[in-house]
Amino acid sequence: MLRLGILGCGRIGQVHANSIRRIEGAELAAVADLSSEAASACAARFKTVVRSIDDILNDEDIDAVVIATSTSTHFDLVTAAARAGKAIFCEKPIDLSSERVRSCIQAVNAAGVAFMTAFNQRFDPHFNALQARVRAGEIGEVETVSIVSRDPAPPPVSYIKTSGGLFRDMMIHDLDMARFVLDEEPVTVFAVGSNLIEAGIKEAGDVDTAAVILTTASGRICQVTNSRRTTYGYDKRLEVHGSKGMLRVSNVLENLVEQAGSNGFGQATAQAFFLERFEAAYLAEMRHFVEAVSSGTAPVPGAEDGLRAQLIADAATQSWREGRPVEIPR
Amino acid sequence: MLRLGILGCGRIGQVHANSIRRIEGAELAAVADLSSEAASACAARFKTVVRSIDDILNDEDIDAVVIATSTSTHFDLVTAAARAGKAIFCEKPIDLSSERVRSCIQAVNAAGVAFMTAFNQRFDPHFNALQARVRAGEIGEVETVSIVSRDPAPPPVSYIKTSGGLFRDMMIHDLDMARFVLDEEPVTVFAVGSNLIEAGIKEAGDVDTAAVILTTASGRICQVTNSRRTTYGYDKRLEVHGSKGMLRVSNVLENLVEQAGSNGFGQATAQAFFLERFEAAYLAEMRHFVEAVSSGTAPVPGAEDGLRAQLIADAATQSWREGRPVEIPR
Amino acid sequence: MLRLGILGCGRIGQVHANSIRRIEGAELAAVADLSSEAASACAARFKTVVRSIDDILNDEDIDAVVIATSTSTHFDLVTAAARAGKAIFCEKPIDLSSERVRSCIQAVNAAGVAFMTAFNQRFDPHFNALQARVRAGEIGEVETVSIVSRDPAPPPVSYIKTSGGLFRDMMIHDLDMARFVLDEEPVTVFAVGSNLIEAGIKEAGDVDTAAVILTTASGRICQVTNSRRTTYGYDKRLEVHGSKGMLRVSNVLENLVEQAGSNGFGQATAQAFFLERFEAAYLAEMRHFVEAVSSGTAPVPGAEDGLRAQLIADAATQSWREGRPVEIPR
């Protein structure tokens, strides 16, 4: 039985609490939050207790922590948890500064604790099955990858001001997915960005629409398209083209009812947003973490994967600002 | 070069004229029609000449005739054309009386001329490819067949009064298709019919909605659904389930544009009706006729196929009227 | 908080235990099973206690029972539970004898307890959304319904010997679905059945492939196709055609990965069988039961719905045996 404590009882912390409750071999030992009200509500809902972060970190009966607090606190919590010998499941991004991410990695490695970066989309059953088939060689050598992510609506401008911007808060998932299926590290990135949706985003110094081309040393090409708005739900697609064929995952719809009438044939909108679309993925990623830690193997994606995605997002941001392709740091 | 004369310059006669013009190795030698106006317009459009039916039948340079006149004239024309030694392409039904169809078959056999019944839907590229794969054993032994035909709108009641009714004028195509893919003759039929669409059809003694179950000696089952109305174009589908798998053809849409918006995902309506849906089939069936006659092989479907479909339609009509399953005559 | 006891800890009892655990406002108070081993394992897995059926029925703190034992025991358990004043959730069929089902209904009505028949497929999110749209008038008046159910593989012949046969153990779900969407009671049924798959089924006096036509008083027509075998997973489809359009639900696939290669485009098989296909439906039906009982409203489908579906299944069985359409008893 792996006993976990959750640090941060916001929306995503509750998602993880719900997952833990559904996993045999895992137990939600405690939750902590700056807001005692939020902590209490969460504890009540998931039938566990509220404790302070320090208590959780110092409790030898707690094996692992889930860091689901705001990004600015991740650095301190990761280093403290590593020192306390806890296995760490950390929400992305680990930190907005890649230098500080490197420090976290050092702390984790020094402590020898397990670390998992929460790129949940790798655990979506559809994307995961696709990647396994790519890896198994079904389509031969990967040649091009295309990823589309369009959110149903932009986040509040206040969020954007601290998020690091579209490339770092939104596209980073796609950049990790690119690494997941490309089977080779991207070495250069070219990015363009536009303000087509909301004036406030522009005023905040960010874009709401963007496209990126990544290339690898052997010449593989990946294209990513992002938008902060659709009218038809969460538009999330992945396509990999290789020497022997193509694999893709299209949108997951709200339901499978099809209608026909004088306007033609129709189907539902795509699932509303990531909480619905990746419900199964959240459960699967936590199950993977629990199983990896329980069996003493390294969870994947690890801290290095978190760093690599962030370095690409940083380079994309720079490319967009400077209007030129940028080499991705090794 | 096969030289053909067309008897009957209505809509379907013109379809065949257009096909003949597009087939290498075929020449439209003449057209005939009761209406000299219709004949002239057709001749002008397809760059051929108007002649009388007798002239066409007596002209030794004409090899084949296409009988596209009204059903009541088929019997006389078929027997005359057979006597004149012409290869015969005859619109369905050959005659509303199966006794008279048997007479036609005798006349054709006695004269030793080629005869083809115009079940054009067998030549649709999609249905044809499906049937070839069934025949090749791809799905093993056929177990069940499902056929859906829904017309966009009912025909005029005046047409229904002379057509023989839904089972004979509309479902007969599906009954032929059933024979085409079942690979075994149906032996019993059970039919139900309803009046859900237009009062005039009921007054004319016919139904506008119907369903049929056919069974074969070995236990294969075929279901047919017919309706005289849809709001989304011509609904025409075929599905064959066998011991090793399933093959099906769904609707052909007006175009392949897909849209997404707040109402979900959408596509065009199905193609409007049979002239659009079976455009390629009309050309292919005439090409088959021309090639078969030119090479001295028997065109398929032949007169016997026309008879068999009609006997099933008659039995279905009887089943509907009497409310019991009916054995199909051998 | 509604406290429930589960009677019968087999596969389906465990499905319901798992559902209850996931519903806020419900608590699994106890489980019972003839096999103490099965009961203990179930109690351990779902963190509850084992008690005898009598104890459960006599415990005033238990509000409701889930009857998931073998069919032959349902009659006694329903009448006992009704007398004990428990709300009853009963697996289908209530009993193989419609006379005894009527007795159950009397007992339930006399006791004034809530009763729900477990036609879980009504709660499938796709079928449920379809039915709601039919009911809301989106496609006008219902004209024809088509239901396809094909199991991936036949059950053991031993099961078939006591199940009541294909029409009663398998098609009954489709017959209930027909009632759910037809919006009018079927009045006649015609059924055909064949033995195309497994000799043992024939020896047991049952069929493995079947088709049915139902008609209503106003002329609505419903066709059902059943097979005990597919090679591509659980084939479960529903289509409703009305005066203003059509609504349908096609197969739910294992995952949404599409591949393209020299054999064309491909997708996964359909979900394996009903436990996967109706996972969400099992949860939703139990949630409905809990909410209805908690709020004092009658759960639907009720005992009468169980009876009606069974009467149609009985009539279909008779129709198949006698080779003629049969009137469905009122």
Next chain:
Amino acid sequence: MLRLGILGCGRIGQVHANSIRRIEGAELAAVADLSSEAASACAARFKTVVRSIDDILNDEDIDAVVIATSTSTHFDLVTAAARAGKAIFCEKPIDLSSERVRSCIQAVNAAGVAFMTAFNQRFDPHFNALQARVRAGEIGEVETVSIVSRDPAPPPVSYIKTSGGLFRDMMIHDLDMARFVLDEEPVTVFAVGSNLIEAGIKEAGDVDTAAVILTTASGRICQVTNSRRTTYGYDKRLEVHGSKGMLRVSNVLENLVEQAGSNGFGQATAQAFFLERFEAAYLAEMRHFVEAVSSGTAPVPGAEDGLRAQLIADAATQSWREGRPVEIPR
């Protein structure tokens, strides 16, 4: 009746001859080719006469010419035909040198003759319907465009050596399509290219896989992906995302037969290549030319459209070579 002469009787010349024969109001007056054998065969097939290019240009009864000779001859033929007062339908590219294209435009404008550049893909019924709906405002303001073109197999290296390379001979169609749907001129292009398929293409100084990002002044973004190889037919797709929704056209398959079996559900490959995929488009573009010239309106796309697409292709080539975004000349 518009009388046309075809200059060049190769594969594409014959496609146009076939189109002309099917258009009411058009007549194929003569054909010319350097190879008298090719010219004779073409004339025989399409029932017209062989004449020299000079004869055709000097014949006052010929209204228009179709230039379907090799690219290097276009410049001379366009200027000669313009001087001769013929309406001109010219295969793309007009010339590999944009300077010479500008000269052609001057000659055409000076002569006041009609000129159409053969970007046939604009006339594909699916793409055309999509563009009309974009233009009609159905999806609001265009934000992003995605175009995928993958050929089934690379052309001979000998062709590539004179074609101007992938961006000019293949992607140019997509660049024109981008202009067609963007509703605003692209101002910058960034291109990457790789050699993943055939060594000979690299030796010839070209790439076989490429991706491009175009941006417009208002911030619209278009991505194009090209590959010289697929295993599943001609992969040709278009997607436009706007403020109110999305429109797209996916692949056109060989036929609509779907199969299901133990490997899942499957459909045919995409149509083999452009001659099949754009069969209807070739007819529609010629019909447009005939109707425009006959009615005295300017055919679209015109010479300027040919020039604009080529300037983008040139800029993309330069971007790929120099590894930086390039401004597209006005």
